[in-house]
Amino acid sequence: MTAQAALGAAVRVLTAAGVPDAARDARRLLCFAMGIAPDRLTLHLGDAMTPEQAAGFNAAIRARAARTPVSHITGTRAFYGRDFIVTPDVLDPRPETETLIEAALASPFSRVLDLGTGSGCILLTLLAERRAATGLGVDLSQAALAVAQRNAVALGVAAHFIQSDWFARVTGRFGLIVSNPPYIAGDEMPDLSPEVQKEPRMALTDGADGLTAYRIIAATAPAHLAQGGRLMVETGPTQGAAVADLFRAAGLHDIRILPDLDGRDRVVSAAQS
Structure with missing residues (x-):
């Protein structure tokens, strides 16, 4: 599955779960699972995901659908221009x-x-x-x-x-x-x-x-x-x-x-x- 297809499916799952800003969170979690910077995601949407990336992304989406905060999934949160462990x-x-x-x-x-x-x-x-x-x-x-x-x-x-x-x-x-x-x-x-x-x-x-x-x-x-x-x-x-x-x-x-x-x-x- 390509990253683009996985992203689309993830947005639908999060939207159905009532997650606010589902598309934003899905993109953040996709970057996390693929290990790429957010400003580079567009360049990688056509890439095929590895089994490890797909499994990690699916697990992250399940956690977010259960309303686990994104920062608890990724382990970090940006604050005043720096990333903090959360x-x-x-x-x-x-x-x-x-x-x-x-x-x-x-x-x-x-x-x-x-x-x-x-x-x-x-x-x-x-x-x-x-x-x-x-x-x-x-x-x-x-x-x-x-x-x-x-x-x-x-x-x-x-x-x-x-x-x-x-x-x-x-x-x-x-x-x-x-x-x-x-x-x-x-x-x-x-x-x-x-x-x-x-x-x-x-x-x-x-x-x-x-x-x-x-x-x-x-x-x-x-x-x-x-x-x-x-x-x-x-x-x-x-x-x-x-x-x-x-x-x-x-x-x-x-x-x-x-x-x-x-x-x-x-x-x-x-x-x-």
């Missing part, structure tokens, strides 16, 4: 989180703390963009920390990682503290896509109102911020004002709510006096 133990890096990266890079920093680091995509991107800076990533999940460490090695970025329940084992002060904490309310979980529901629950929701992590961060971050240090967190699109109020009550200043590329509230930033 497993079911970490959140899939998302484009909207790049809003947090842009905001953090807008001012200089020398030492950064990433709370709930997951795959390490935020911390490692910041350190890759600011090679003179140092950073610490913390996560309660040892499995997530293992993925973050693999990404640090793969990207050639030096970073430290420790297992910690938020600030519990964190010492010292930082010029920048960042976090993409679990912010989905418990009663919103059933409405999430099947793909998102396959990601680690503890990284998605607090099982309550979605603000638990922000309360902890607001109460504790000031003691770990250097003078003039900045705190930046990703939020859900309806949480900006509530998180800003928490930061204001904690004595932080210069509080801003920043939108993502779709114009939705996405990042709340604040500064230490």
